[in-house]
Amino acid sequence: MMQWWCSASGRPWTWEPQYYPGVWAMVAVLAIAFHVLARRARAMGERRLVFWAGWSAVGLVWQVLDWPVGPLAAGYLASAHAVQFVSLALVAPPLLLLAVRRPLAEALPDTGRAWRVLRCVTQPVIAGGLFTLVAVATHVPAVIDALMPTQVGAFAIDAAWLAGGVVLWWPVVAGVPARGWFSVPVRMLYLFLSTLVHTGIAMVMLVRDFPMYGIYELAPPWPAWSPLEDQRLAGGVMELAGAAVIFGIITVMFFRWTGGVAGEGAPAAPPRD
C-alpha cells in the first residue's frame, strides 16, 4: 500500500524503493516558492552563490524526507532521524533564507496581523524559545513513539523541524523587522545559546544505558548496529553535525565582524521597523 508520507511500518527494511507523493508535493511547493522568490532576488542583484545554496537546501530537504533516508528515519534508525533533524532544522533554513531574504522582506506586509505575528515570532528570545520547545518536544520518547507510526504524526514532526528552523534562523539571516540591538555579537551569542538545545538532547542520547525510543528499539533489526549503538550514533550526529553547522556560521560571522565588514553579516533587507 502506498504511503503519502514516511512513517514507521513495522515491516523489515528493504532496499526496494518506496514512493511518497506527500514528500514530492511538499518539496514541489517549496521549490516553486523558492523559485519565485529567487527570481525576484536575482533582479535585486543578489549573488549567484546564494541561489546555489538555496537550491542545495531544497535538494537536501527532498533527500532527507524521501526514500531511503525518510523511511529509515521514520521507523528504523534514530541516527537517520538525527540526520533529518540537523538537515531540516539547522542546515536548510539558513540557506533558503539567505537567498530569498530581500524579496521576502519586500513581499511581507508592513502592517496588519501578519506583520504583528512576524514581529512577535521573530523576536530572538521568542524565536529561540519556540525552537527550543519544538526541538525538545519532538525528542520526547513518548511523543516520538506516538507520532512516528502515523503518517500525519511523522509529517508533523518533519514540518515542525523545518518551521522551527526557519523561526530560529530568521532573526539571524533575514533580519526583518530590523532590530538595532541584535548586533553581530548578539547574534553569535544567540546562535551559541541555540546549540545548548541539541547538545542537551544529544548528551541524553549518548549517556543513556538503554534505547530511549521504542519505535527504533522494537523495529525490525538493522543488521549493522544495535538500537543502543544507533542511538549513540544519533547523539553523535546531533552533537557534531549540529555544532559544526552553528559554530561554522558563528566563525564566519566573527571573522567578518572583526574584519571590519560587519555589514556583510547584517541583513541586506531594508529596515522595516
Next chain:
Amino acid sequence: MDVAISISLMPLTRLLVPCAAVWLAASCGEPAPRHGVALEPALPRPSFTLTDTRGAPFAFGRETRGRLTFLFFGYTNCPDVCPVHVANVATVLHTLPFADQRQARFVFVTTDPSRDSPDVLRRWLDHFDTSFIGLRGDEAEVARIMGTIGLPPAVRGVAGRDGRYEVGHPATVIVFTADDSAHVLYPFGTRQMDWAEDIPRLLRVGRP
C-alpha cells in the same frame, strides 16, 4: 507477528503491569516484577527433553531447575519479533554482574526445525550470546510442549515464489524463577529498560 501490531499492544501490556506487580507482591512478599503479564496461577516449570545444538539431549526441567530461565519459541528466519526479543534480553543480561548472569539461562526452542539446523541455530544464537541454549525437536513434539505451557502451536505460513515462508508463533518470553514457576510472561514490546528493571527482581523471586 507484525511489529506494528505488537507495538499497538503495548498499552494493553502497560495496563496489565500493575496487576502483575500487585499480585506478585501480595502473594509472595518478594520483589515483584513491574512489567509483563501476570500468570495466575503460576505456571510450573515444565519437563521435556529436546535436542540441543550439539546434538545432545537436553532435559529442560532438570537442566534449568532452580535457575532464572527465559523460555522462548521462535525461529531464526523470523524477520522482526524473534531477533528483537532475544537481543533485548541478551543486552540487559550483559549489563548484570557476572554472578547474576551465571544464574540465568535463555532457552530458545525453534518452531521451524526444517530450516533451523543445529548449526544454523547455534550461529544465530551466538550473535546474541554464546551461552544461549538452542533446542530442536520435531514439529509435533514442539507443539505438544507448547500446549502443555498453554501456548498455541506454531503455524507455518504459505511459501512465496522464492520458497521462503514465515512461521506464526507466540511472541512471548516465559520467565521461570528460582521457585521453578513462571509468575509472569513478557510479550513482544517489552523494552530493554523494562527488562533491566525486572530481571534483578526476577533473580530474587523464590530465593531465601
